[in-house]
Amino acid sequence: MFWNKGAERIYGWTAEEAAGRSLRELLYGDDYNSNLRAYVAAVVATGEWSGEIAQRRRDGSCITVDARCSLMRDVDGSPRSILSINSDITARLAVEEQLRQAQKLEAIGQLTGGLAHDFNNLLTVILGNAEVLVDRLSDDKNLRRLAEMSWAAAQRGAELVHRLLAFARRQALEPQVVDLNSLLNGLDALLRRTISQDIEIEFLQPADLWKALVDPAQLETAILNLCINARDAMPCGGRLTIETANISLDEHFADWKADAASGQYVMMTISDTGTGMEPNVLARAFEPFFTTKEAGKGSGLGLSMVFGFAKQSNGHVKIHSRPGEGTTIKMYLPRAAQADKEITSSPSRSKLPRGSETILLVDDNELVRTYAATQLASLGYKLVSASSGQEALDTLREITDIDLLFTDVVMPGRLSGLHLAEEARIIRPNLPILFTSGYADNAQGDLGFGIHFLRKPYRPSELAVKVRLMLDGNA
Template identity: 45%
Template sequence: MQLAISQILFEARTLDDAMPQLLQAVCETMEGVLAYVWLIDRDAKVLRWMTKWSASGVQAEELERTSRAMTFALGEGWPGSVWKSGQPAWIQDFAEAGKLPRTSLATEGGLLGAFAFPLGSRSDISGVVECFSRELRQPDNDVFRMMADIGMKIGQFIDRKRTEEALQESEQQLRQAVKLEAIGRLAGGIAHDFNNVLTVITGYGTMLLPSLEGDSVSRARMMEILKAANRAAALTHQLLAFSRRQVLQPRILDLNAVVASIEHLLRPLIGEDVEFVIVPGGALSAIRADPGQLEQVLMNLAVNARDAMPQGGRLTIMTANLELHDLTRGKTHHVPPGSYVVLSVTDTGCGMDAATQAKIFEPFFTTKEKGRGTGLGLATVYGIVEQSGGHIEVISVQGRGTTFMIYFPRVEGVGQPVEPEVSLQKLCGGSETILLVEDERAVRDLLRQVLQRYGYTVLEASYPEQALELSQCHEGPIHLLVTDVVMPMMSGLELAGETRAMRPSLRVLYMSGYTDNVRDLPHVVNAMSSFLQKPFSP
């Protein structure tokens, strides 16, 4: 048997490939008919069922079902006692074994005795193998020594394969992360420049509309220009979401409440031929996220699911608490262990092959026909989830459907209710003095004209150093600083800090189409400062 074990360990590529063969070799040598492997979950500090081997004719379904659902702490049950002792153990007759868990189920399956041995050395155990037999056998020291030796070899193999798999997984994640980060930086840079252009287009277009009241043709043309600009703005917002450079306003949320608040929008969106099911988790923990962006995630995933079911089907949205441990994350390629609130969106559509799954979060990748979709829906979902500190994975089978699993870290606190949108009041204007800082001339000219039109006095600067000079030299009050965030030499955040050192009561309005300092903005937006996302209209 030693030779057979060594050959299996040498030829096997993965732990999943090796284990059934190893169990079969052990059982056939020791006259066993059923074997289970239990591996240690280092985070939960318990043994969890991994896999089995059984000879033909073994009827022990209830024993297997029960074992799969069980865990054993150190010293608990028979596997736990073998883990604690670090030594092989033998139960010659279940009838004399006392009240060990599962013994009655084993005897119901025609199993009379069993032996077990640890995997690894006594000081470094990876798991436990237990092998059940239909015969009553008397153990001897040679058998115990052989089991200990086999357990040592298998334990070393497990440790080596786990290390190799972790390394391969890390390398794959790094390659994908570098790729997506590069695409994200490119997308964010494009969005920054594009948003400045769109601000000028929408700004002047909106200003011109009142003058076209008597010219229906020109007014209709201008409306089409503004509609096109708004569509382009929506695309840049999606690019920013993917690149994780948009400004979020996170707060503690009840995920169930967010799903419920958007249900009335999702139902007409997916169509009458799709059954829509929501399964809210009970006693759901709170998460920290931007409610508006979370709604965008749900909308995009619902649209993606609808398009995958052209003949109709079922869309299911579920929420649940989840404790993720080392062994359970075998199904999740990159989600670290921890406490999560999970949002899953499942459809019964066409599904995806592995090649498609590898690309679905890349911007502009789409499987839809030309003219349908931008290829930014799932890229936007990916960016929002990552920027929110969460993780996303996809599970899909061609012809059966797809599930997107989103993992949000649990937080302490009670989720705040989702607030309804607030209607904007008509701008009345004023006479205050505003310091305007914008390095893009066309945007600066537009903003100056708009502000002066409403009666404000505007001090204009094209770069931060000039703004600081104006702040220092201006003898009168400055009531508001309106500044771009991304500028050469000094950011808008730094400019605001230095200007407030001279004028502590100064209020600030940040504006940007893209920012590398996006994570800092939520911390500085407060009663004395606000943020305006480009593009915007007067």
């Protein structure tokens, strides 16, 4: 009977077009019985009704409206018409859903981080002891095989924890100055073994590429994830192109969203000639646990891990794909300002560096503390242990000949590892400090460039090499 300007704006029908037509024809179509009749019956029975209703516009698109309905009566009290005041809440519901998703991911991230902190402590002990057993049981093949199985299973667990932390942006990163061309050249053989022989791999690398400030180990994992996805998108063969370039983004760069920062980046582009993605798949490509692969063929954490790693590294990721035209993913990594440093490889356990210095070991987990103390003592070091930041600080005031502070980052109480380091610098300004953690808690501060860090779970060889580098002043 009546159709105002607001209804014209919401639904697309003019008042002249809508007048005299049925609501079923205008707004409901096949959903007439499940939507219109339900609330009409409620209005007639009670005199009023309010709630959310699914409707459609003139162009066929679906909307949700917040409807407030009142029954209009004749002078004799009999029902005459229904006055319905509708508000389009489609956009609001979409924003609320995005907020719920963000809150859900944040909750998953907090849960993942808490579990990962404990799991990485346990895996540090399991991996380290399993590696020691593998070395010491060289004469007993049966027992050595069991130790190797334990090590392999724990390593897979550690990789899963790292993937979960990556998409939650809570993995502990150790950014270094990295030559991306050299890193890719080092991965060349591994990529060619991983990618099918019917897929051609091409590298395009400029000679004047800038250095990037990024965690090299996690970058390698991200590259492998992207290349494996590209391989799976080319079941009948094709071409995989990996290209590097220098790029400067200004604040007016049109292709970027508001969360992208201007600046200088090292860009890596990975392109394939595969099947490409439909728009609905592309829109969800970076969602955790979303995958188009068969059950058991993928976890859905690959691209979300890459996205989380890039954002946590102060970089960005863009993806472009069309069905039948392949997929291109661009990863932008921040340019490094510092000079490059030589990366020292880890020696075999039989040649682990030893020492006789005194190390203050701080970890609230007794198993990890005992394990690390045992490993370091076996290399000749003298150990002083503390289970909290405050205990470690008291120890530093009492013992003056400590040569290295080796502390966990995430610890309960007033003094986290980073806060302990700040207090320790006041007492001993030149004291070398080595941090360890399996979880980056935002409340603990950023582990940025210049922070010496050992990621949990760590192997005995990694612990030995890192400690010796710190003590020798070469870290």
